[in-house]
Amino acid sequence: MPFTPTNVATAKEIIGRYPRPKSAILPLAHLAQDQDGWLSGEAMVEIAALVGVTPAEVLGTCSFYTMFKREPVGRLVVSVCTNVTCLVTGGPEVLDHLRQRYADDDDVHVEEVECLAACGGAPALQVNYEFHEGMTPERADAIVAEYQQGERTARTISGTAV
């Protein structure tokens, strides 16, 4: 859906921070994900108008970055690291388990990601960009369940605290 009046004001404030409006594409795409839970084509068209470029340029930029979800991903994005430190400490087992466990759950999007800079507590994952370290398949399960049941408050799909 279009930016709410509050978010239009926020978008204009963000654009004003930069010498050139196009710099605001990334922050505005995050803002759209905060609002909608994903980055829709409609949002990219609106961002293009706000910063004065074509929608194709916004898509061109946004399609480069893994955090922008250009289709709906449910309420929780679970990002599991399997880069080398996590590889030798059990990251792939956590990933495989979560992928199977949530295969049919539209609410939970499980993805494999590159190093999250949490190697001191490997294996690590993020739920909507909140860190959890020292993971095992069981502990990862329990944490995702806590978000689902509301015992933990999830950030937005772009990682903003709510």
Added chain:
Amino acid sequence: MPETRLVTKRLHDRPDDSWTIEGALATGAYDVLRTALDLQPATIQDEQVKASGLRGRGGAGFPTGNKWSFLPEGSYPRYLVVNDDEGEPSTFKDRMLTERDPHQLLEGIAIAAYSIDAHLAFIYIRGEFALGYERLMAAVRDAYDKGFLGENILGSGFDLDVVVHRGAGAYICGEETALLESLEGERGMPRIRPPFPAIEGLYAKPTVVNNVETLSTLPHIIAMGGAEYAKLGVGKSTGTRIFSLSGHVNRPGNYEVELGIPFRELLYADDLGGGIPDGRSVKFIIPGGASSQWLTGSDEHLDAPLDMDEVQQRFGVMLGSGAVMVFDETTNPALVAWRLAKFFAHESCGKCTPCREGTGWMEKVLYRISHGLGRPQDLDLLLDVGDNISPGLNAPFSQTTICPLGPSAVSAVVSLNKYFRDEVMAMCAHDTAVPA
């Protein structure tokens, strides 16, 4: 050998609130900024920063004072850009400094901006660092409120605005010219240099790009005096560095130590790495992040000092971003090389053909080797692909690509061949092609 805590002192001393303005002010934050603003910018640049021997903590290790001095005289506007896009595998120090001591970073930014006469600074923070972004935004707000940022800072007449900019998931944006592209709202693809950012950087204006740890070190250099700081460390590796130690060690974590101590000490000292779990031996070490060539667990390598130049000259490895990954005797080195190749293939921006195509092929070939499906000619095939990205397979590398990502991907293959050729050849017993 205990840690030498300068940059990590506050976050250890005030574990519960080091990131707040209250916690920071109670431990002397921004005191040094007052001192710095009384000095001439040229004095800071020459007598403090250049004299300190400070080298960039992001990976390349370029002398910070020299980087500043490349800005053309009289050319404005000019920008300071902070590289907080930490993504080099197994590096986790800048995230810690951002989340737990953002005011130290802001103080360093204000000192650097004053020294180079920039009035607008951008902090490019990795998109995945949600908590870091939150704390940085709060710290910037509090710093403005207290007069440490904004107009006429502490009555000095110096103005500085700071904008925090979130990335969105792309390792390549840690490369400084890709970072500038990204900050301009583009795909994060590196630029051909020259022109270097100091001449034509952000919005084609003179720009200095510095790493978080580099800038966080500045207040300590001013406080101690550049010459005094230079007494720490060894040779041209002056001062302290934060090493991100991970993998098969009993006490993984960030440790700030004087440069020059041996790898063995970092891995085994009781108050540092604490040794290898279950008393196993070290099979190999990846020093300096995924982009570096490897070391082994030999005495010669373990006794090598954490000295940027010596390890480069003697063993062709780099201390890079300060990551030190440890792998014990149970590790399959080909599997680690495959996972690194997969990383580089995923993160290649696609601009240069040798990297775009080569990293993908290396991943496929290493997959089949590490999963028991390798052919006898596969290791040499990998070296051939690597040679097309980084001719000669030397360190420091030459390259057919615009940025160092492609050559970085070759490091693991060269190391496999150098130290584990027999072990890898034994995995390459298939005499027929197996589709990857």
